[in-house]
Amino acid sequence: MNPNIFYSAILVLLVFHVHAQGDIEHIKNQDYLKYKNQVDCNNKAGDNLSERICANLSFQKSDSILTQVYDSLLWISRKQTP
Secondary structure (H helix, E strand, O other): OOHHHHHHHHHHHHHHHHHHHOOOHHHHOOHHHHHHHHOOOOOOOOOHHHHHHHHHHHHHHHHHHHHHHHHHHHHHHHHHOO
């Protein structure tokens, strides 16, 4: 498979994914996150607040990784463009 086609396909998928996610600032700024330092996500208490906090933090980490991959693919695609 042509590497340019592969990278272009990945880029298109990521662009659609990023637009589908939208802006996650409202998720990062939820009021309940003020209690995040009181929750151990490796040893959850099982209550709704702990579950919600851990899910939010996990989502933020995944979003950060996705953003890094997306930025790297953009950099690669721009570098390979003549």
